[in-house]
Amino acid sequence: MAEFIDRWGTTIVDETFATFQMVTISLFFSILIGLPLGVLLVISRTGDKRNIWLYRVLNVIINTIRSVPFIILLFALLPFTRLIVGTSIGVRGVIIPLVIYTAPYLARLIESSLLEVDQGVIEAYQAMGIKPLSIIWHVMIREAKPSIILGITIAVIGLIGATAMAGLVGAGGLGDLAYRFGHVRYQPDVMYVTIVILIIIIQAIQSFGNILSQKAKKD
Amino acid sequence: MIELRNITKEFHTGKNTVIKALDDVSLTVSKGEIYGVIGYSGAGKSTLVRMANLLEVPTSGSVIIDGEDLVTLSKEQLRQKRQNIGMIFQGFNLLKTLTVYQNIAIPLKLTGVSEAEIKVRVKKYLDIVGLSDKTDVYPNQLSGGQKQRVAIARALSHEPDILLSDEATSALDPDTTDQILALLLKINRELGITILLITHEMHVIQQICDRVAVMENGKIIEQGLVVDLYTDPKHETTKRFVSSIFPSQTPGAIIEDLRKDGPILDLTFVGEVAEKPSLSTISNLFHIETNILSGNIVELKDQTFGKLRAHVKGNTEETTKAIDYLTTHGVIVREVRSHG
Numbered sequence: 001m002a003e004f005i006d007r008w009g010t011t012i013v014d015e016t017f018a019t020f021q022m023v024t025i026s027l028f029f030s031i032l033i034g035l036p037l038g039v040l041l042v043i044s045r046t047g048d049k050r051n052i053w054l055y056r057v058l059n060v061i062i063n064t065i066r067s068v069p070f071i072i073l074l075f076a077l078l079p080f081t082r083l084i085v086g087t088s089i090g091v092r093g094v095i096i097p098l099v100i101y102t103a104p105y106l107a108r109l110i111e112s113s114l115l116e117v118d119q120g121v122i123e124a125y126q127a128m129g130i131k132p133l134s135i136i137w138h139v140m141i142r143e144a145k146p147s148i149i150l151g152i153t154i155a156v157i158g159l160i161g162a163t164a165m166a167g168l169v170g171a172g173g174l175g176d177l178a179y180r181f182g183h184v185r186y187q188p189d190v191m192y193v194t195i196v197i198l199i200i201i202i203q204a205i206q207s208f209g210n211i212l213s214q215k216a217k218k219d
Numbered sequence: 220m221i222e223l224r225n226i227t228k229e230f231h232t233g234k235n236t237v238i239k240a241l242d243d244v245s246l247t248v249s250k251g252e253i254y255g256v257i258g259y260s261g262a263g264k265s266t267l268v269r270m271a272n273l274l275e276v277p278t279s280g281s282v283i284i285d286g287e288d289l290v291t292l293s294k295e296q297l298r299q300k301r302q303n304i305g306m307i308f309q310g311f312n313l314l315k316t317l318t319v320y321q322n323i324a325i326p327l328k329l330t331g332v333s334e335a336e337i338k339v340r341v342k343k344y345l346d347i348v349g350l351s352d353k354t355d356v357y358p359n360q361l362s363g364g365q366k367q368r369v370a371i372a373r374a375l376s377h378e379p380d381i382l383l384s385d386e387a388t389s390a391l392d393p394d395t396t397d398q399i400l401a402l403l404l405k406i407n408r409e410l411g412i413t414i415l416l417i418t419h420e421m422h423v424i425q426q427i428c429d430r431v432a433v434m435e436n437g438k439i440i441e442q443g444l445v446v447d448l449y450t451d452p453k454h455e456t457t458k459r460f461v462s463s464i465f466p467s468q469t470p471g472a473i474i475e476d477l478r479k480d481g482p483i484l485d486l487t488f489v490g491e492v493a494e495k496p497s498l499s500t501i502s503n504l505f506h507i508e509t510n511i512l513s514g515n516i517v518e519l520k521d522q523t524f525g526k527l528r529a530h531v532k533g534n535t536e537e538t539t540k541a542i543d544y545l546t547t548h549g550v551i552v553r554e555v556r557s558h559g
Contacts, residue, residue, distance in 0.1 A: 025247070127305075142314065218357045
């Protein structure tokens with residue numbers, strides 16, 4: 001046991017940190033893109049000034065991106081990544097593919113959360129003469145918050161799964177550790193420990209998301 | 220104050236199917252009155268009330284509020300105008316994630332009211348609706364009636380001249396309905412707010428409305444003072460609504476049988492007449508006996524209104540005298556000749 005910790009302790013801590021880094025940075029950008037995109041999907045589909053063509057275009061783009069397996073996306077985006085961040089390897093190199101993979105997914109989750117908001121409440125605010133942007137922020141997003149939080153939780157867990165493939169461009173992370181040492185080099189102890197850590201992290205994230213969502217519900 | 224002029228509204232439900240929700244409807248609500256629109260579901264009344272703040276845009280026609288046609292206003296002007304038109308709904312439409320206080324305060328803030336003024340107004344209008352002790356409670360902890368009170372306070376807090384009510388009491392039990400109606404009447408009397416409401420319950424019209432329009436198939440089929448409609452409904456649907464308050468089903472066979480001994484009369488009493496013992500007076504004055512078959516007396520907004528169906532037993536001479544007596548004393552008499 002002590003020997004295992006001596007041998008692998010630092011690596012596991014480092015890789016956990018790498019996973020954490022990849023997830024938080026790409027989550028931040030995914031929300032930044034996914035939230036407005038989700039809103040746009042909803043208002044172009046159901047809003048007052050609905051624009052069905054905008055909706056159709058966004059719909060096709062999102063479906064296309066979501067059809068591509070992450071591993072393909074990762075390589076397909078190599079030149080683009082290099083252009084934007086200057087490198088296509090390491091944690092920095094994997095952020096753009098992760099964001100492009102997660103943001104449309106998150107947009108879909110947010111779209112369905114927003115669609116659940118009672119149309120009557122939106123109407124009540126329109127009847128009070130309140131500006132559309134205020135309605136989006138103070139009514140739609142606010143009322144959908146418990147559901148959006150659950151959506152983000154799902155997206156985070158998806159992100160963690162995707163980071164396992166990030167090892168292919170040398171970004172490291174827990175998934176990569178389990179694969180490289182546990183599977184390829186046949187060191188099952190490393191694999192099991194890593195998987196247990198991942199299970200704990202995912203359980204924790206899901207519980208945390210559930211609690212936050214419940215709190216936001218206010219009932 | 221509110222004038223809907225030749226409003227037509229069509230909905231396109233499919234490629235070639237058009238539904239006419241409103242068909243050349245005109246309606247005028249005067250300042251300070253409570254105007255009710257009644258109709259069965261699908262009659263177009265909900266579309267009608269939503270015209271008054273342009274939540275529903277007419278296919279043709281004008282919506283004139285205080286001399287301004289809403290259809291011609293810019294988006295910004297319409298928003299300003301809407302702040303002067305409150306609205307309450309069947310489903311209350313409160314934000315679940317906000318407290319009672321926030322539910323009233325946030326819309327005020329979003330329309331540019333100052334923090335200090337918001338505090339004053341929330342307190343004032345929660346007092347008026349009788350919920351001052353619920354400021355920090357979330358809507359899910361309130362009953363339906365309380366939620367509607369919060370919605371009313373929210374609407375009033377913008378200090379509108381007009382309040383639109385879209386089936387505001389339809390989701391409430393009878394007791395709560397009466398409380399909300401009493402509150403609307405109080406708002407109308409004390410704050411001078413003009414109210415346009417729609418409902419499918421005659422009870423609502425009876426209790427608080429000055430005037431009423433009856434709708435069917437996207438058209439107004441009858442409109443006028445509530446008391447006139449009660450006294451002399453013309454259209455079949457109106458008759459049905461009035462008889463929902465005054466059920467007078469006497470089996471045809473009984474009518475035939477009783478008529479051999481004297482006429483069956485439908486008596487309508489409006490105002491003070493309703494409070495006088497007219498039937499016992501005629502029994503004393505003339506050589507007849509009276510027997511009440513069915514009847515009801517209700518309180519309209521400003522007066523009492525009663526309908527009785529009675530059998531008058533006696534010879535033709537005496538019953539004719541009795542009918543004359545009733546007529547000269549302000550009772551509207553109609554003889555029932557067949558069942559119905």
